[in-house]
Amino acid sequence: MATPSTTVYDLVIVGGGSAGLTAAKLAGKTLKKSTLIIEADRLGGDCTWTGCVPSKSLLAKAKAAQMARRFAIQTNKNNNNQVPVVDFVQVKDYFEKNQQDIYDRDDSPSALAEYNVDTMQGLATVTSSKTVQVSQQQQQQEPSTTTTTTTTTITAKQGIILCTGATAKMADIPGLNDVQVVTYEDIWRLESLPKRLTVVGGGPVGIELAQAMSRLGCQVTIVATQLLPREEPEVSSVLEDVFRNDEGITIVSGRLEKVERNNGTGGHKAFVSCVTPPGQVATVEGDVLLLSVGRKPNTKGLGLEIMGIGLTDNGGILVNDKLQTSVKGIYAAGDCIGEKQFTHYAGYQGAIAARNILLPLSDPGVLRDIPATTFTSPEVASVGYSEASAKKEFGDDAVVVSKMDLSEVDRAVCDGETKGFLKVIYKKRGGKILGATIVAPVAGELICEIVVAMKAGMSFPDLAKAIHPYPSYAIALQIMASEAYYENVGKYRVVYDFLKRLGL
Numbered sequence: 196m197a198t199p200s201t202t203v204y205d206l207v208i209v210g211g212g213s214a215g216l217t218a219a220k221l222a223g224k225t226l227k228k229s230t231l232i233i234e235a236d237r238l239g240g241d242c243t244w245t246g247c248v249p250s251k252s253l254l255a256k257a258k259a260a261q262m263a264r265r266f267a268i269q270t271n272k273n274n275n276n277q278v279p280v281v282d283f284v285q286v287k288d289y290f291e292k293n294q295q296d297i298y299d300r301d302d303s304p305s306a307l308a309e310y311n312v313d314t315m316q317g318l319a320t321v322t323s324s325k326t327v328q329v330s331q332q333q334q335q336q337e338p339s340t341t342t343t344t345t346t347t348t349i350t351a352k353q354g355i356i357l358c359t360g361a362t363a364k365m366a367d368i369p370g371l372n373d374v375q376v377v378t379y380e381d382i383w384r385l386e387s388l389p390k391r392l393t394v395v396g397g398g399p400v401g402i403e404l405a406q407a408m409s410r411l412g413c414q415v416t417i418v419a420t421q422l423l424p425r426e427e428p429e430v431s432s433v434l435e436d437v438f439r440n441d442e443g444i445t446i447v448s449g450r451l452e453k454v455e456r457n458n459g460t461g462g463h464k465a466f467v468s469c470v471t472p473p474g475q476v477a478t479v480e481g482d483v484l485l486l487s488v489g490r491k492p493n494t495k496g497l498g499l500e501i502m503g504i505g506l507t508d509n510g511g512i513l514v515n516d517k518l519q520t521s522v523k524g525i526y527a528a529g530d531c532i533g534e535k536q537f538t539h540y541a542g543y544q545g546a547i548a549a550r551n552i553l554l555p556l557s558d559p560g561v562l563r564d565i566p567a568t569t570f571t572s573p574e575v576a577s578v579g580y581s582e583a584s585a586k587k588e589f590g591d592d593a594v595v596v597s598k599m600d601l602s603e604v605d606r607a608v609c610d611g612e613t614k615g616f617l618k619v620i621y622k623k624r625g626g627k628i629l630g631a632t633i634v635a636p637v638a639g640e641l642i643c644e645i646v647v648a649m650k651a652g653m654s655f656p657d658l659a660k661a662i663h664p665y666p667s668y669a670i671a672l673q674i675m676a677s678e679a680y681y682e683n684v685g686k687y688r689v690v691y692d693f694l695k696r697l698g699l
């Protein structure tokens with residue numbers, strides 16, 4: 196990264212991931228404010244280097260392998276030699292190329308220069324409400340190799356946004372240091388596909404990587420009390436069915452308690468306290484263990500204590516709903532506030548923090564209805580209330596649940612992908628959409644229709660009047676909405692019958 200030509204900026208951003216990059220681009224180009232982004236490691240952050248981009252690229256190749264395998268089985272049932280084998284080196288080349296392309300186009304210093312944003316490499320510490328100290332390490336080769344640290348003070352005239360992201364949580368589990376453990380941060384450096392992978396944790400990281408690695412040819416066991424426990428309960432049942440019965444992934448329902456080296460195989464033995472029957476301990480054997488038990492916000496060394504900036508119970512930077520910390524002029528956005536961790540939300544918050552610093556008045560940056568998609572096959576997407584949370588908040592009688600099984604959707608039948616469902620929750624009076632959960636091959640695209648309808652204030656029955664092409668997956672939403680629409684009509688049957696008799 197280039198050395199910036201000045202040390203005084205309107206806006207200074209600490210951290211160059213999704214939140215920081217979006218904040219910087221808005222401030223530098225659209226709002227035309229002098230902007231600096233300080234990054235300790237690589238611009239692009241989690242999304243480009245260790246999160247979305249490599250995982251979605253891996254899933255794309257894994258899906259291709261699965262399709263090829265299915266096709267091979269269909270064409271030649273009895274000849275296993277026909278089953279394609281994955282070249283892991285090519286898979287790695289593929290995601291590394293995607294990372295580089297996205298970095299060059301969106302994240303690199305030259306891409307940011309197009310937005311009039313300066314970049315600086317170094318570790319930032321906040322020293323006052325208007326200053327940030329940046330430490331940079333330089334290696335000198337002559338006469339002997341030594342490392343020197345230089346510090347530069349940068350002034351932020353209008354505000355500072357902390358966008359420092361999160362890192363993998365390490366679990367306090369006996370024996371982890373004795374076996375080969377990877378997290379989402381370093382799994383990308385594996386040179387070959389492990390023969391057997393134990394995945395600990397059933398959140399989005401665990402299940403996306405479990406399915407990808409299994410489809411690429413690895414024997415995978417997931418240790419988790421439930422798959423995607425934050426989603427509607429029936430999501431987990433569908434995924435468990437697909438993973439176990441269609442894809443040959445083993446799921447051990449329970450919590451990892453202890454690991455030890457397996458001297459016989461050179462791998463590990465993982466001991467799991469089972470959910471059912473309670474008290475039973477299961478043993479799982481594997482070669483590499485992927486620990487995916489959550490992520491914790493990066494706040495260390497930022498100078499928060501000295502500045503009197505508080506933290507939340509889960510270790511995130513405490514902000515109000517405008518994303519301002521307890522110090523005027525210092526804002527925080529993205530994973531470092533320890534709320535919902537998604538690229539789209541981090542980016543949105545980065546933009547709102549920049550807007551709230553640089554423009555008059557303010558917009559809220561901590562929102563309720565954030566859509567999420569886990570990119571397994573089938574995908575799992577949701578937004579807003581679940582059935583239980585809607586009924587709890589509004590009462591059982593005030594809420595209607597519309598649900599369609601994927602086996603009733605013609606397109607899913609044609610594709611042979613009938614495991615899943617669409618579920619929309621809306622208010623009985625007025626039809627306001629409260630939330631939705633979709634488990635389907637393109638659930639991540641389908642949920643966007645619900646997101647837009649919610650934002651536009653459309654009622655669920657209103658969707659019946661928007662003509663959807665057949666046979667799309669999305670037409671299922673129109674069919675469900677039509678049922679809601681004609682149920683409403685049914686309530687006023689006496690009036691309609693009367694009007695019809697009048698010849699209207």
Ligand SMILES: Cc1cc2nc3c(=O)[nH]c(=O)nc-3n(C[C@H](O)[C@H](O)[C@H](O)COP(=O)(O)OP(=O)(O)OC[C@H]3O[C@@H](n4cnc5c(N)ncnc54)[C@H](O)[C@@H]3O)c2cc1C
Pocket residue numbers: 209210211212213214215233234235236237238239240241242243245246247248250251317318319320358359360361379400493496497528529530531536537538539540541570
């Ligand atoms: C495997 C995986 C898959 C994912 N897939 C998806 C997905 O499909 N869709 C989705 O929406 N989300 C996904 N996520 C989540 C998503 O990646 C994150 O929510 C998002 O990248 C967070 O962006 P951020 O800017 O808040 O933080 P980060 O991207 O973590 O950026 C923070 C940056 O700050 C820098 N930094 C930290 N401290 C300092 C300091 N003191 N000085 C200077 N720089 C500092 C760090 O080096 C880092 O580059 C995934 C996550 C993982 C782990």
Ligand SMILES: NC(=O)c1ccc[n+]([C@@H]2O[C@H](COP(=O)([O-])OP(=O)(O)OC[C@H]3O[C@@H](n4cnc5c(N)ncnc54)[C@H](O)[C@@H]3O)[C@@H](O)[C@H]2O)c1
Pocket residue numbers: 366395396397398399400401403418419420424449450451452487488489490535536537567568569570
């Ligand atoms: N597609 C996406 O949008 C996407 C993909 C990946 C990650 N992410 C984001 O990254 C964040 C982190 O994801 P994650 O999956 O690491 O975390 P998570 O918190 O969602 O899930 C971790 C799971 O591990 C379980 N766990 C903890 N200790 C365990 C033990 N000893 N044994 C068995 N299970 C144990 C927890 O109960 C929890 O369900 C999430 O907030 C997610 O939003 C998003």
